[in-house]
Amino acid sequence: MQSFRFLRIPSFSPPNALFFVSQPPHLLPVKSISRISTKNFSSQMESSLSSSSSKLLFRQLFEKESSTYTYLLADVSHPDKPALLIDPVDKTVDRDLNLVRELGLKLVYAMNTHVHADHVTGTGLIKSKFPGAKSVISRASGSKADVLIEPGDRIPFGDLFLEVRATPGHTSGCVTYVTGDEPDQPHPRMAFTGDALLIRGCGRTDFQGGSSKQLYESVHSQIFTLPKDTLIYPAHDYKGFNVSTVGEEIVYNPRLTKNLEEFKKIMENLNLPYPKMMDIAVPANLVCGLQDPTS
Amino acid sequence: MQSFRFLRIPSFSPPNALFFVSQPPHLLPVKSISRISTKNFSSQMESSLSSSSSKLLFRQLFEKESSTYTYLLADVSHPDKPALLIDPVDKTVDRDLNLVRELGLKLVYAMNTHVHADHVTGTGLIKSKFPGAKSVISRASGSKADVLIEPGDRIPFGDLFLEVRATPGHTSGCVTYVTGDEPDQPHPRMAFTGDALLIRGCGRTDFQGGSSKQLYESVHSQIFTLPKDTLIYPAHDYKGFNVSTVGEEIVYNPRLTKNLEEFKKIMENLNLPYPKMMDIAVPANLVCGLQDPTS
Numbered sequence: 001m002q003s004f005r006f007l008r009i010p011s012f013s014p015p016n017a018l019f020f021v022s023q024p025p026h027l028l029p030v031k032s033i034s035r036i037s038t039k040n041f042s043s044q045m046e047s048s049l050s051s052s053s054s055k056l057l058f059r060q061l062f063e064k065e066s067s068t069y070t071y072l073l074a075d076v077s078h079p080d081k082p083a084l085l086i087d088p089v090d091k092t093v094d095r096d097l098n099l100v101r102e103l104g105l106k107l108v109y110a111m112n113t114h115v116h117a118d119h120v121t122g123t124g125l126i127k128s129k130f131p132g133a134k135s136v137i138s139r140a141s142g143s144k145a146d147v148l149i150e151p152g153d154r155i156p157f158g159d160l161f162l163e164v165r166a167t168p169g170h171t172s173g174c175v176t177y178v179t180g181d182e183p184d185q186p187h188p189r190m191a192f193t194g195d196a197l198l199i200r201g202c203g204r205t206d207f208q209g210g211s212s213k214q215l216y217e218s219v220h221s222q223i224f225t226l227p228k229d230t231l232i233y234p235a236h237d238y239k240g241f242n243v244s245t246v247g248e249e250i251v252y253n254p255r256l257t258k259n260l261e262e263f264k265k266i267m268e269n270l271n272l273p274y275p276k277m278m279d280i281a282v283p284a285n286l287v288c289g290l291q292d293p294t295s
Numbered sequence: 296m297q298s299f300r301f302l303r304i305p306s307f308s309p310p311n312a313l314f315f316v317s318q319p320p321h322l323l324p325v326k327s328i329s330r331i332s333t334k335n336f337s338s339q340m341e342s343s344l345s346s347s348s349s350k351l352l353f354r355q356l357f358e359k360e361s362s363t364y365t366y367l368l369a370d371v372s373h374p375d376k377p378a379l380l381i382d383p384v385d386k387t388v389d390r391d392l393n394l395v396r397e398l399g400l401k402l403v404y405a406m407n408t409h410v411h412a413d414h415v416t417g418t419g420l421i422k423s424k425f426p427g428a429k430s431v432i433s434r435a436s437g438s439k440a441d442v443l444i445e446p447g448d449r450i451p452f453g454d455l456f457l458e459v460r461a462t463p464g465h466t467s468g469c470v471t472y473v474t475g476d477e478p479d480q481p482h483p484r485m486a487f488t489g490d491a492l493l494i495r496g497c498g499r500t501d502f503q504g505g506s507s508k509q510l511y512e513s514v515h516s517q518i519f520t521l522p523k524d525t526l527i528y529p530a531h532d533y534k535g536f537n538v539s540t541v542g543e544e545i546v547y548n549p550r551l552t553k554n555l556e557e558f559k560k561i562m563e564n565l566n567l568p569y570p571k572m573m574d575i576a577v578p579a580n581l582v583c584g585l586q587d588p589t590s
Contacts, residue, residue, distance in 0.1 A: 059536075059537065059538065060535065060538075061535050062535035063535055064535065095534060098434050099536075102546075118320065136447055238355035242354065242357065242537065244358060248397065248398075251397075
């Protein structure tokens with residue numbers, strides 16, 4: 001049995017902040033969606049390890065049936081508390097919007113990383129229940145949405161923003177959303193990888209314009225080039241992991257640590273069943289999960 | 296359709312840090328488990344909102360069948376990378392230990408918040424698979440373990456530590472583990488509340504020495520007195536929420552926002568079924584999920 005040392009610490013009373021806000025604001029003008037280059041990551045300008053925390057409120061939400069993660073991000077230092085949801089699921093829209101309202105957030109964007117085949121997106125339903133929120137998906141997805149983003153775009157919410165990186169291969173229109181590489185943005189960076197990179201895995205490449213070669217190149221050029229401490233937040237996890245890092249996946253991903261030829265062989269021999277929801281989900285998701293409520 | 300502004304940002308190359316470490320180390324001597332007072336939180340010494348980040352590596356892991364969260368915490372600034380697991384489940388021990396090994400951590404403690412009735416703890420199994428790790432539970436639980444902690448104890452891992460707070464009511468031996476209230480400890484603070492406080496809910500109080508009055512008093516005196524930005528990490532969630540805050544639960548918890556008499560009525564009328572795993576889990580969990588492998 002372990003022995004104890006006795007020590008007293010001072011008592012305290014709680015401060016008044018209702019929600020978690022960790023550091024003073026970095027007030028910059030609110031940005032609209034803008035385009036940046038994501039093609040060249042070869043320069044030697046190292047991102048600093050000295051952190052500049054932000055006013056990010058972050059929640060990871062889980063839908064059990066399809067094992068889908070939905071992400072809520074908001075800038076709670078901004079007077080409007082502008083927020084966005086990444087990969088909402090139709091069945092959990094009420095849960096998500098209730099949380100948005102409880103936290104006093106203003107939902108600006110309901111976004112998808114790609115056209116999902118395993119569940120119906122909640123973005124259309126969200127628009128009908130939260131007027132003002134805009135649906136977002138990549139132009140390359142061939143889907144209908146309010147905002148069709150392209151590689152290099154910036155998606156702002158308050159003083160924070162996400163970069164858009166093209167990471168096709170699971171589908172031809174997959175993107176990864178990455179928090180900004182500036183001192184007032186969250187550190188470490190966070191990458192919302194959809195099905196391109198999963199924790200110790202990756203999305204299948206055998207339908208919806210999938211290509212194992214393209215997926216391999218996407219992950220290696222657009223995700224594995226991010227700082228190694230970048231947090232990986234995928235669209236799904238089936239084993240109960242909630243996050244990984246670029247550094248971990250570079251070393252431990254059982255598929256993407258292989259060379260291209262080996263990776264292609266692995267992906268060709270997965271012998272996965274046809275997705276149960278595919279014939280319902282894909283047509284629905286091409287129009288945000290439902291016909292535009294205003295049309 | 297939204298219009299775009301075009302903007303170039305500088306390219307970058309990744310730094311060398313493999314895992315996420317956000318700020319410079321605060322090197323303090325390694326502490327052994329020690330005892331502190333958690334009884335008096337009435338003084339007016341406000342915890343500062345100016346943050347001092349730490350070298351905490353943190354993972355939330357999920358076991359789907361019992362909807363249990365297991366938490367991995369480590370001090371990755373310390374040469375040994377000492378780590379602890381809170382509420383590991385027997386079925387996911389291999390997953391958890393594999394992650395511990397991949398991250399290069401040294402598991403010091405495998406801890407329970409209480410004697411679970413819905414799953415078998417993994418702490419005994421962990422001891423047999425990771426020599427050196429010690430099992431931890433409260434003395435008040437009446438269980439067998441290597442370290443029997445009491446309210447006010449400090450559980451150190453490297454330069455970080457958890458405080459022990461007694462939060463009985465779901466069971467008579469329930470504790471909440473809270474990160475330290477010192478500048479070199481994580482900010483906001485994090486509270487691992489077991490089944491005492493769930494997100495927008497709480498554990499049942501109709502068996503294992505449960506008491507609705509005691510639970511109400513525990514949560515109000517030991518958890519709701521923490522700073523409002525303290526992150527709440529419960530042992531379970533059934534709706535896909537991963538975290539809450541003290542401030543949110545004070546305002547939105549549908550049970551614990553009531554007065555004591557209303558709370559007692561709610562808890563008396565839950566009419567929950569007898570837990571399926573109870574007759575297996577409770578006797579097993581009184582001995583860390585299995586007989587001590589050395590006995």
